[in-house]
Amino acid sequence: MPLDVEEITGAELAPLEHRCTPQTFILYALGVGAGVDPDDLRFCYEGPPGLAALPTFGTVPSLSTALSLLRLRAVDVTPMMLIHGEQHLHILRQPPVPGSLITRSKVKGVFDKGTGALIEVESETRDGSGDIIYTNVLGTFVPGEGGFGGDRGPAAGNEPPDRDPDRVIEMATLPQQALLFRLSGEVSPLLHLEQEHASRAGYEKPILHGICTLGFAGRAILREFCDNDPRRFASVKARFSGHVYPGETLLTEMWDLGGGEIVFRVRTRDRGAVVVSNAVAFVTA
Amino acid sequence: MPLDVEEITGAELAPLEHRCTPQTFILYALGVGAGVDPDDLRFCYEGPPGLAALPTFGTVPSLSTALSLLRLRAVDVTPMMLIHGEQHLHILRQPPVPGSLITRSKVKGVFDKGTGALIEVESETRDGSGDIIYTNVLGTFVPGEGGFGGDRGPAAGNEPPDRDPDRVIEMATLPQQALLFRLSGEVSPLLHLEQEHASRAGYEKPILHGICTLGFAGRAILREFCDNDPRRFASVKARFSGHVYPGETLLTEMWDLGGGEIVFRVRTRDRGAVVVSNAVAFVTA
Numbered sequence: 416m417p418l419d420v421e422e423i424t425g426a427e428l429a430p431l432e433h434r435c436t437p438q439t440f441i442l443y444a445l446g447v448g449a450g451v452d453p454d455d456l457r458f459c460y461e462g463p464p465g466l467a468a469l470p471t472f473g474t475v476p477s478l479s480t481a482l483s484l485l486r487l488r489a490v491d492v493t494p495m496m497l498i499h500g501e502q503h504l505h506i507l508r509q510p511p512v513p514g515s516l517i518t519r520s521k522v523k524g525v526f527d528k529g530t531g532a533l534i535e536v537e538s539e540t541r542d543g544s545g546d547i548i549y550t551n552v553l554g555t556f557v558p559g560e561g562g563f564g565g566d567r568g569p570a571a572g573n574e575p576p577d578r579d580p581d582r583v584i585e586m587a588t589l590p591q592q593a594l595l596f597r598l599s600g601e602v603s604p605l606l607h608l609e610q611e612h613a614s615r616a617g618y619e620k621p622i623l624h625g626i627c628t629l630g631f632a633g634r635a636i637l638r639e640f641c642d643n644d645p646r647r648f649a650s651v652k653a654r655f656s657g658h659v660y661p662g663e664t665l666l667t668e669m670w671d672l673g674g675g676e677i678v679f680r681v682r683t684r685d686r687g688a689v690v691v692s693n694a695v696a697f698v699t700a
Numbered sequence: 701m702p703l704d705v706e707e708i709t710g711a712e713l714a715p716l717e718h719r720c721t722p723q724t725f726i727l728y729a730l731g732v733g734a735g736v737d738p739d740d741l742r743f744c745y746e747g748p749p750g751l752a753a754l755p756t757f758g759t760v761p762s763l764s765t766a767l768s769l770l771r772l773r774a775v776d777v778t779p780m781m782l783i784h785g786e787q788h789l790h791i792l793r794q795p796p797v798p799g800s801l802i803t804r805s806k807v808k809g810v811f812d813k814g815t816g817a818l819i820e821v822e823s824e825t826r827d828g829s830g831d832i833i834y835t836n837v838l839g840t841f842v843p844g845e846g847g848f849g850g851d852r853g854p855a856a857g858n859e860p861p862d863r864d865p866d867r868v869i870e871m872a873t874l875p876q877q878a879l880l881f882r883l884s885g886e887v888s889p890l891l892h893l894e895q896e897h898a899s900r901a902g903y904e905k906p907i908l909h910g911i912c913t914l915g916f917a918g919r920a921i922l923r924e925f926c927d928n929d930p931r932r933f934a935s936v937k938a939r940f941s942g943h944v945y946p947g948e949t950l951l952t953e954m955w956d957l958g959g960g961e962i963v964f965r966v967r968t969r970d971r972g973a974v975v976v977s978n979a980v981a982f983v984t985a
Binding site: 438441442445449450451453456459460462589590591594595598604608609610 | 874876
């Protein structure tokens with residue numbers, strides 16, 4: 416079997432350093448669609464009143480852990496077999512702007528989803544003084560590698576309540592969104608840029624990165640429930656349940672459950688496909 | 701007088717090094733609107749068949765020379781008083797991708813345009829082996845500093861012939877185009893990002909960099925007259941005669957004069973304003 420579940424579990428991945436300049440944060444913000452609304456300027460410009468990081472920038476230091484899995488002896492699969500399935504980000508502090516971030520990661524576990532295996536990697540990202548800035552759990556789905564008799568893991572949860580959403584925000588992605596987003600992180604280009612690979616996987620054309628779509632949703636939550644103040648955005652958890660074609664318009668539907676708990680979902684406006692599900696953010700007053 | 705014309709002329713500016721990674725070229729291409737058409741992929745992706753630089757990337761190494769002028773003792777003006785007026789780029793070789801570029805610049809002359817002074821800086825950009833890749837002449841207009849009794853300089857020329865253009869290409873800029881473009885070079889953010897400065901200068905909102913608009917026009921010429929092959933694009937010269945608001949749609953009107961000489965002009969589609977004039981590109985078969 417291409418995955419040696421016993422050996423993978425607990426495996427440590429090589430630590431990663433991210434040197435973040437103002438450009439790093441700006442490029443990410445533009446990559447997830449910021450910069451159209453004048454209120455976005457603080458995420459896209461280092462001039463007065465000063466640059467801030469979008470909350471979901473916190474997912475960036477963990478992104479290359481999916482590709483790092485391929486360097487483990489116990490993981491004998493190709494990049495095409497790895498699908499970014501889930502992400503869970505906690506933001507403990509605002510990152511230094513500019514500054515360095517160090518990320519240490521290890522495999523938390525491998526769940527047996529039947530149709531595939533879900534490899535969870537947990538990461539801690541610290542600044543130069545050792546303070547934890549972000550923690551992430553990144554779930555990579557490996558189709559066809561389930562059925563090994565392992566734990567299924569917890570149910571996803573965070574289903575929307577049975578009523579209309581409290582807020583719906585519409586945001587357009589750009590036809591060139593994937594080209595722009597990928598400049599922010601070490602993410603596989605294959606399905607996202609190459610027509611041949613996308614076609615082989617059954618898509619009409621290259622698809623947007625799920626974690627990019629999550630950045631759009633994060634901006635919607637930040638605007639609607641945090642008054643655009645990133646310090647009020649504590650965490651976000653989501654499942655990437657469908658594909659987005661760059662250029663599609665996204666609807667982020669949000670339900671305020673009280674106590675700072677915002678359940679949300681992202682659909683493509685024209686196809687109506689649910690692309691981010693089982694999703695929740697926690698915000699503070 | 702804030703400009704000491706005698707002392708400026710011939711002044712050498714500090715040499716500049718640009719370390720160009722694939723991301724450098726990709727970011728520039730996205731900054732001038734590439735990435736929407738699948739044919740653009742070779743300018744936006746380092747995967748097969750390999751990354752190429754857009755011809756007008758050649759203007760990037762010269763851009764910060766305008767701000768370098770401010771470091772000369774003989775130039776006592778503020779960044780707000782410097783307007784990028786003209787650009788003349790020759791492409792002698794394709795740049796190394798990736799690789800380092802070294803640019804040496806000096807003030808070629810100062811022309812007395814009556815309503816202002818035009819400072820021309822000429823630059824040579826070489827690769828690591830010393831081969832010249834690009835030459836540029838960048839003209840900076842300083843309003844109010846004319847009338848010193850100097851040479852007016854040559855007439856701009858390159859007026860379109862008195863007939864309909866042979867080709868017209870329409871391209872939309874993005875509302876966030878200036879935010880994205882500026883990540884490619886050291887250019888003044890004031891008029892281009894800050895509402896307060898733009899208003900004070902009489903604009904409704906921040907304006908796009910003229911050299912970004914030239915990048916859009918360069919893409920139109922490359923597609924229409926060079927079959928998207930950057931090796932066939934030899935030079936481009938243009939005057940920035942009007943402003944573009946990010947989000948406006950541009951019309952590049954092109955006249956083929958024969959012998960590889962393409963005279964062109966850029967207008968905003970909805971306002972009809974001429975924003976790039978007195979412009980010519982030379983292409984090879």
